[in-house]
Amino acid sequence: MKLWRSPLDADEKKPPHGKVHIIIERCKGCGFCITFCPKQVLEPSPDFNRRGYHPPVVTHPERCVNCGLCTIICAEFAIWTKADEETEPAVSPTHRK
């Protein structure tokens, strides 16, 4: 969304920021999260998972505002966001940040 002027409290109020978590092996490559993310945080990955689907990859992590749309529109329960403060680092090779 393009703002034609800056909000007056832009210095004090920052939009929330979220961290995207993806369970690569659950993804069936439907593309809903990529298409409907309002901040274009995701793109299709050039790699594919074990079942041959291209999961999303986070190309613009700084843009994520933790809106939660990808969380709720994923039919496979494969992607979700968490607000920055709550995010724990993940170690699994099947879980990409």
Added chain:
Amino acid sequence: MSFEQLATHPLDDLLRVDRIPHIWCPTCGLGIVLNSFLTAVKESGIPREDIVVVSGIGCTGRAAGYVNLDSFHTTHGRALPFATGLKLGNPKLKVVVISGDGDLVAIGGNHLIHSARRNMDLTVICVNNFNYAMTGGQFGPTTPRQARLTTAPYGSYEHPFNLPFLVDSCGATYVARWTVLHTRQLTGSIKEALIHPGFSFIEVISPCPTVYGRRNQLGSGLDIVKYYRERSVVRNGIDTRECEIDYQGQIVVGRFVQKRKPTYLETMNDYLRQSIGEEFVPYQGPMDESGD
């Protein structure tokens, strides 16, 4: 075959993760309906042991097998009377029926109109993908005219139901329709319906790319959902007569009906108490499990 994963989706505690991945096709909307439903369950705060899911036969019917709640996958068309028995057998339960357009409206049509008439305290999520998907894509009572399906190879020439109008006219007290794109409104509606006393009916328009979409060359589920984005209009409170859906036409969504009328149990108990007087003994609930 299990995939090792150390990450847990926020809804994994409400899913039978040993049954994931589910059988639904890529870009099918059913997973989104399940996601919205489980999100609503979580956000509603209703104790998990009180929620029971009943489904029928069909692609949507498989939903019962994926929720980590008491769930019953019953015979074709009979989810509603089964749910009625559950609710009357233990009125404390929150009984949710998740089933498809064929199951609820064709073979189950009689039960739909009577459950609505009785204002039975049930929450019904009717996923409408305009065909009988599980059996390969036959037309059904919600298929718009012209759509081509295996038992209507030249296009369907039957008039479809307008579901919100149907259940509204039968006495449903909460009626809404959303598409799978309207995930937040859908979740909100489900939350409202869960606490709404009486018959709540939520129609969810969902893409079926593998049969309905393919047989009518509508593209993938993503293309179909983009059509929802273009052609759906939110009209809360509109007269349900205006909710017809033509083939690839406008889809009116919204919360159409929300009113309070005594539920079946309220009416039954009040009436019997009045008619019989002091000797009336209301239903005492399920049997004692202590083994006496």
Added chain:
Amino acid sequence: MSRDNTVLTGAHFWDGDYACAEGAIAAGCRFFAGYPITPSTEIAERIAQRFPFVGGTFIQMEDELASMAAILGAAWAGTKAMTVTSGPGFSLMQENIGLGVMTETPCVVVDVQRGGPSTGLPTLTGQQDMMQARWGSHGDYEIIALSPSSPQECFDLTITCFDLSERYRVPVLFMMDECVGHMTEKVVVPEREKINPVPRRWYRGPKDKYRPFQPEEDGVPAMVRAGRDYRVHITGLTHDERGYPVINAECQNWCVKRLVNKIRDNAEKIVMLEEFQTEDAEVVVVAYGISARVAFKAIADARAKGVKAGMLRLITVWPFPERRVRELAERVKVLVMPEINLGQVYLELQRVVGDRCQTAHVPHCGGWVHDPNDILAAIMASGR
């Protein structure tokens, strides 16, 4: 309110339908869903009238399919549930009877038989649904079916039906007939303390170890009810012990064989028979329901004429009492079966007897009971 309305102790003059309704209430049935159909309507009417005094929920559903589905739901909610019907409605209920068998749901289905097929003779008697009771639903399965011969038995055996359904986690069919259902006779209801309905077989182990279809030693799994955080999944699809659908031949073999053997292996405990003068009999009449009562007259007449006749009355028709029938077949000349149909349970009799002895059939198309002389003629013809 101090009066106990649940068990109406004392002697009554009731018809079979009323006695059945009272038996259900005495057994602890507190949920009824049904649809009116002659000649079972009176059971529903009696229950509609009585339930508000005993804390039961009555609902008249929109059709028989809904009625059967509703009682399965109520059973899983944790209550004893019953429905009643006759031939045409029994046909409609078959699919969900199958669901009840597959999900091992305790409940009682009463079929007050009338003349068939199709709409048939709504107000007149028949025993023409007996094979349908055994095989009416699709697929391989075993079921329990009882048949009463008097209003007293309509009371007593309804309680037995509930007991068997709880003990074996299976829908139990109560195959009445219009004659017994509409016959008015003395029915004695005992004191409440003398009626000990079998409680539901509740699971008692640790919650996380619960498997809804894991059989216990007698082949029957323990049950839970919805709403106790067991998070059971119950489906009509072929399933494993967790209740999850597993669509392959191996699971089918496990699942279906277990359902069938659950009844077959316990058949001796389930079967109930009445024997009358069989010790020295040369001709034994094998009968059930109202036909057995008529046959008693024929047996008395035969004895008077010097033929040693006796009766094996089937109180349990399914599972069929194979062992006892074969034993009798080893030493009698003939087994005679009168039925108000053109040969249904008779087929099973022939199969079980083989060529151990002769069998004779006394069919009747329905609409009335046998003339005892017809049964007598069959006894005399074979007694020679």
